[in-house]
Amino acid sequence: MKTKYVYLDNAAATRLDERVLKAMRPYFFQKYAVATSEFAYTPGIEAREALDDARQNLSGALNADPEEFIFTSGSTESSNMALKGVARALAEKQGKHIIVSKIEDFPVLHSAQALERQGFRVSYLDVDGTGLVNPEQLRAAITGDTILVSIQQANQEIGTVQDIINIGNICRDKGVLFHTDATHSFGRLPLDVSKTPVDLITVAAHTLHGPKGVGGLYIRRGTPIAKWLDGGFQEFDLRAGLENIPGAIGFAKALDLVTPLENEQLKAMRDHAIERILAEIPDTTLNGHRHNRLPQNVNISFHYIEGESITLHLDMHGFAVSTGSACFSRSLQGSHVIYGIGGDHERAHGSIRITLGRYNTLAEVDDLIQTLAVVVRELRDISPLGKDSSEEV
Amino acid sequence: MKFPYNETVLEHFRHPRNVGKIEDADGKSIEGSPACGDMVAVYIKVAPETNTISDIKFESYGCASNIATGSIITELTKGKTLDEAKKITWQQASDALGGLPKIKAHCSVLAIDGLRSAIQNYEERHGLVKEKEPTTVPIVRKRLKKVMNPIAGLDIVQTNLVKDIKVKAGKVRILVDLPEKHQFAPAIKEEIREKIEPLWDVKEVVIDFTE
Numbered sequence: 001m002k003t004k005y006v007y008l009d010n011a012a013a014t015r016l017d018e019r020v021l022k023a024m025r026p027y028f029f030q031k032y033a034v035a036t037s038e039f040a041y042t043p044g045i046e047a048r049e050a051l052d053d054a055r056q057n058l059s060g061a062l063n064a065d066p067e068e069f070i071f072t073s074g075s076t077e078s079s080n081m082a083l084k085g086v087a088r089a090l091a092e093k094q095g096k097h098i099i100v101s102k103i104e105d106f107p108v109l110h111s112a113q114a115l116e117r118q119g120f121r122v123s124y125l126d127v128d129g130t131g132l133v134n135p136e137q138l139r140a141a142i143t144g145d146t147i148l149v150s151i152q153q154a155n156q157e158i159g160t161v162q163d164i165i166n167i168g169n170i171c172r173d174k175g176v177l178f179h180t181d182a183t184h185s186f187g188r189l190p191l192d193v194s195k196t197p198v199d200l201i202t203v204a205a206h207t208l209h210g211p212k213g214v215g216g217l218y219i220r221r222g223t224p225i226a227k228w229l230d231g232g233f234q235e236f237d238l239r240a241g242l243e244n245i246p247g248a249i250g251f252a253k254a255l256d257l258v259t260p261l262e263n264e265q266l267k268a269m270r271d272h273a274i275e276r277i278l279a280e281i282p283d284t285t286l287n288g289h290r291h292n293r294l295p296q297n298v299n300i301s302f303h304y305i306e307g308e309s310i311t312l313h314l315d316m317h318g319f320a321v322s323t324g325s326a327c328f329s330r331s332l333q334g335s336h337v338i339y340g341i342g343g344d345h346e347r348a349h350g351s352i353r354i355t356l357g358r359y360n361t362l363a364e365v366d367d368l369i370q371t372l373a374v375v376v377r378e379l380r381d382i383s384p385l386g387k388d389s390s391e392e393v
Numbered sequence: 394m395k396f397p398y399n400e401t402v403l404e405h406f407r408h409p410r411n412v413g414k415i416e417d418a419d420g421k422s423i424e425g426s427p428a429c430g431d432m433v434a435v436y437i438k439v440a441p442e443t444n445t446i447s448d449i450k451f452e453s454y455g456c457a458s459n460i461a462t463g464s465i466i467t468e469l470t471k472g473k474t475l476d477e478a479k480k481i482t483w484q485q486a487s488d489a490l491g492g493l494p495k496i497k498a499h500c501s502v503l504a505i506d507g508l509r510s511a512i513q514n515y516e517e518r519h520g521l522v523k524e525k526e527p528t529t530v531p532i533v534r535k536r537l538k539k540v541m542n543p544i545a546g547l548d549i550v551q552t553n554l555v556k557d558i559k560v561k562a563g564k565v566r567i568l569v570d571l572p573e574k575h576q577f578a579p580a581i582k583e584e585i586r587e588k589i590e591p592l593w594d595v596k597e598v599v600i601d602f603t604e
Contacts, residue, residue, distance in 0.1 A: 027592065096465075159600075227427070278491060305454065305456060305457050306430070306459075308457060309406070309456050309457055311458060312457050313407075316407070322564075326580075326598075327455070327456035327497075332496070332499075332543055332577060332580040333579060346430070347551040382409060382412045382413075382452055382453055383452060383453065383454045384423060384434035384453070384454055385432070385454050
C-alpha cells in the first residue's frame with residue numbers, strides 16, 4: 001500500500017476546501033441564529049443577510065435573480081422537487097406527460113418512474129453512441145399534454161454535455177417547461193439563464209469542494225410549481241424548514257473558489273489521461289463524447305475484465321475510482337448510462353470512471369495510469385476472454 | 394477498516410491459485426451469468442485409475458468473490474474423486490474463504506457450477522452419463538437452487554421466493570414472490586432464464602412476479 005492515497009472519484013463527493021470550512025465556521029459558533037425577519041433580534045437579521053448574500057452569489061452565477069433560487073438538501077431533492085412539483089402543479093391544468101433522457105441520473109429517472117406509477121406518462125429519449133440526445137426526436141416526442149422535459153446538462157458517468165440551448169429552444173417553441181440537472185456541470189461549464197431557455201436547474205455543492213447536503217433549485221419566475229415541503233414560509237414559501245445557513249454560505253464560497261483556470265487545468269488532465277490510457281492500454285474504449293465532455297470526467301471500458309476487480313486492486317494500490325459494473329452496484333444491474341449509449345453488458349462490466357478535482361495533480365494521474373496498466377494486465381492474465389483460443393470451449 | 398471482503402478472500406483475490414488453462418484438459422467448462430456478467434472457465438485433468446482430479450485450473454472474468462471462489466475450489470478439489478468434488482457446495486467454498494458477502498453469492502456460485510460442468514463434460518466425453526431425462530418440476534426446482542437471492546445470500550428456493558413451477562410441453566412457468574419493480578427482480582429473472590433455458594427439452598421460460 002502506498003503511503004499517499006489518491007482520490008479520483010470527485011463526481012461522487014469532493015474533499016471540502018478549507019476556505020469553505022473557514023467561511024462556514026462562524027455560522028456554527030457565533031452566528032448560529034435562525035434567519036428571521038428584519039423586525040426581530042440582531043443575530044437573526046445577520047443570519048438573514050448572510051443567507052441573502054449566498055443566494056445572491058449563487059443565483060448571480062446563473063445570471064438569475066435571487067428570488068429565483070431556493071436552497072435544498074442537495075441535488076436529489078432539487079430534481080425531485082422540479083419533477084414532482086411541476087407535475088403536481090400542472091397535472092390537472094395541462095397534462096400528464098413528461099419527457100426525460102434514458103441516461104439521466106437516478107433522482108430524475110426515479111422521480112419520473114414514481115410519477116409513472118401515479119398515472120403520468122413518461123417518454124424516455126434515446127441517446128446516440130456518445131450520449132447525445134437527438135433534438136429532433138425530442139421535438140417529435142412533445143405532445144399536447146406534455147408538461148415538462150428534463151434533460152441533464154452533463155452526464156454523471158460519461159460526462160457527455162448536451163446542447164441545452166437547442167433543447168431549451170425546442171421546449172420554448174412548444175410551450176413546454178424545461179428542467180436541467182446541472183449537478184456535475186455547475187461551476188465547470190457556463191450556464192446563463194438569459195441565454196439558455198431553461199425553467200428549472202438542479203445544482204449542488206458536493207461536486208465543487210463544498211459541503212454535502214446542500215443544493216439549490218433555480219426556478220424561473222412564473223414557473224408553476226407546487227409547494228414542496230409544508231411547514232413554515234421559508235424559501236419563498238416553496239420549501240419549509242429551517243434554513244441550512246452554514247451550508248448555504250459554504251455552497252456560495254465553494255462556487256466562488258472555482259476559477260476558469262482550474263477548469264482549464266482539469267480539462268488538460270482529462271485529455272492527458274484519456275490519450276495516455278487509450279494509447280498505452282490495449283483493448284480500451286472511451287465512453288462518452290470525446291469533446292463535448294465535462295472537464296473533470298474520464299470513463300473508459302477495459303475489455304475482458306470486470307470493474308469491481310479493477311477498483312479493488314486500485315484501492316489496494318491507493319487509488320479510488322468508480323465502475324459501472326453490475327457487481328459494483330446495489331441493484332446488481334450494470335450502468336444504465338453505458339447501456340443507454342448502446343454499450344453491451346461487457347462494456348458496462350469493465351467500465352471505469354475517473355473524476356478529477358481540485359486536489360489532483362498530473363503526477364497522480366500518471367501514477368494511476370502506470371498502476372492501471374499493471375492491474376489490467378494481471379486481470380487479463382486470469383481472464384478466459386480476449387485470448388485467441390477462448391472461443392473453442 | 395471494515396471491508397466487505399475478509400483477509401482470506403482478499404488474499405485469494407490478490408494471489409489466485411491454479412490460474413490458467415490446461416491445454417489437454419480431460420474436462421472443461423465455461424459458466425457465465427448474464428445477471429451479473431461474470432464468467433468462470435474450469436479445466437480438469439482426471440486420473441482414470443483412481444477417478445480423481447489430478448490437476449485443476451481456472452480462469453475468471455469476474456469480480457473479487459468470483460476470483461476468490463475459483464481459487465479456493467481448485468484447492469478444495471485437487472486430489473479428490475469426481476464424486477467427492479461434485480458434492481462440494483457453495484457454502485463449503487464460502488466457509489473455506491471465511492465467508493462471502495451475501496449479495497455476492499451469485500457471482501461466486503458460478504465457480505461451483507463451473508466445477509460441476511467440467512466434471513459433467515468429462516463424464517459425457519467418457520460415456521459415463523445416463524440417458525437424457527425429460528424436464529420435470531423437481532428438475533426445475535433443483536436448478537433453481539443455483540439461483541441466488543441477493544437479499545439473503547441463499548438460493549431462491551430455500552428463501553421461498555419460488556411460489557410455483559409449472560412444466561408443460563416444453564414450457565416452464567415460474568412464479569417469483571417479489572414485486573416486479575423490486576431492485577433485484579431483473580437480476581433474478583435473468584439468472585433463472587440462464588439456468589432453465591439450457592435444459593434440452595425446454596422451449597420457453599416464462600417468469601411471473603407476484604406483484
